[in-house]
Amino acid sequence: MSILKLENISKSFGAVQALDGVNLSLDAGEVLGLMGDNGAGKSTLVKIIAGNFKQSSGSISFENQNVEFLKPMDARNKGIEVVYQDLALCDNLTAASNIFLTREITKSFGFIPILNFSKMFQRAKDIFKELKSETLPEEEVRMMSGGQRQAVAIGRTKLSQAKVVLLDEPTAAISVRQVAEVLELIKQLKKQGVAVLIISHRMPDVFAVSDRIAVLRRGKLVANKKANESSPEEVTALITGAIESA
Amino acid sequence: MKKKVKIKVSNLHEIGLLIALISVLLIFGFSTENFFTQRNFMSILRSASYVGLVAFPMTFVLITREIDISVGPAVAWSGVFFVILVKWFEFNYTFAAFIVLAWGLFLGYFIGIARTKLMIPTFITTLALWSALRGYSLFITEGRPLAISNKPFRYFFGGDVLGLPTVTWIMLMVFFIFWFLSKYTVLGTNIYAVGGNPKAARSIGLNVDKIKIITLMITSMFSALVGILFVARVSSGNSTVGEGMEFDVIAAVVVGGTALGGAVGTMTGTLLGVLFIAMISNGLIHWGIDPDLNKVVKGIIIFLAVVINSNVTFKKNSGNKEE
């Protein structure tokens, strides 16, 4: 049963048609690999699901109900978490502050709510341990390596019990070992029944974790099929347009 | 486990500023006769306090990558408005103060809405207000001070308590509140987040517009408060007070280590910046330097502060560059 269903989604930015009539659904516990060339519309699709953009036309249903996400909080409150391509980190804040941004833990100081640093640091530390990342909760993000920044961005999705996790190029800027961690994390999420959409240019990564592969070309969905019925060669041909659709 | 003791760049700036402050103090102290007197320190503290009251909220505004240059005229108009309410409309002082502060909040709300809904830069809106508020204050008072007579109000808020100017006590309290807000509250973190990476903050669901509007509202409210406190000091609503105050406020904040590009800044830095600017202004007068040249010196100081900021602080400490 699908948890998230996109029907006939189109999006234009002025004259640019970023998405053109996309139909796509995502099941609980399913990993969908979304591929496509630069500018194909992948990030735009993610941002529409996450409430960053409003689609120009088409509808989204979540758990069989028609939904309209006017702002990112609407989607997050439903259990949709996103790791953005640019990671969406504030360089001037600590790793813990970034993870807890908009979800700060507070305690009361007299009648005033104040930040509960020790709780947030502890929880962030646990999350980094789970992610096998050597990231310090109290360190500012601007000092961090690509892998650590990635861990902070992914750490956000672990704060709440997410139902859908969207990862936009989560392995673009990190080392081989860290890629393995991210793929492991995706498998864990799948086991917990979370629906995962992963965007990546790295063919082996996508095939390693995905149950299904979808391909976008110039805003149109040109393929949507089981991973074990496709192949890296076919997907490459679909991305470039050597094969029209599959 | 041993914890590494790290000196952050912001601390370095504050330590440097503290050393500069003490040096300036000693230089003026030993080169003039009347600098090291209690009377003079009270005078420095008093003028620093008016500036500080607006500089703390202004620090938040700058951190979120905005600016409010309407401070001086907003102070003047608020004082004039206050006296009009008590003199012409015979409101009681508390109620009039309440209305003027509410008006300050509304003014900040207007600047914030213009910024977030109409995309008008805060620099432009507050530049327009800078002209309009001063002009209207001069017009309605015909350039003359509107005197008030209430002695308790004047003596308490314009005078001293427990050995310090009342306004200094108020400023210290306000400093503590802003220091606390910036370090220990959700609002404080959100303000830094908005300045650090507004696009990221927005994409993960922070209401960036709301945060900007709040900081602008608080700042205008404090301009209004200073307007009222000035009335107590000069016993009148005066359309010419607060001239150049926006400059002192912004200079103090920037000298205190807040980056004009946002993301970076601390309340302790601003407090030191406020004292530094007040001490320089005062010391130069003791040196017998023409008040007009005083402005030249302050101009050089703010320029140097920005140069130092952009080399020491901004590159290493700032937020993400994209809007």
Ligand SMILES: Nc1ncnc2c1ncn2[C@@H]1O[C@H](COP(=O)(O)OP(=O)(O)O)[C@@H](O)[C@H]1O
């Ligand atoms: N905010 C925006 N404003 C205008 N055009 C945009 C915006 N975001 C994306 N686009 C355009 O939409 C198209 C798809 O972009 P994107 O979804 O980022 O592609 P991908 O993630 O697949 O590389 C591109 O032509 C891009 O220039």
Ligand SMILES: [Mg+2]
């Ligand atoms: Mg993209």
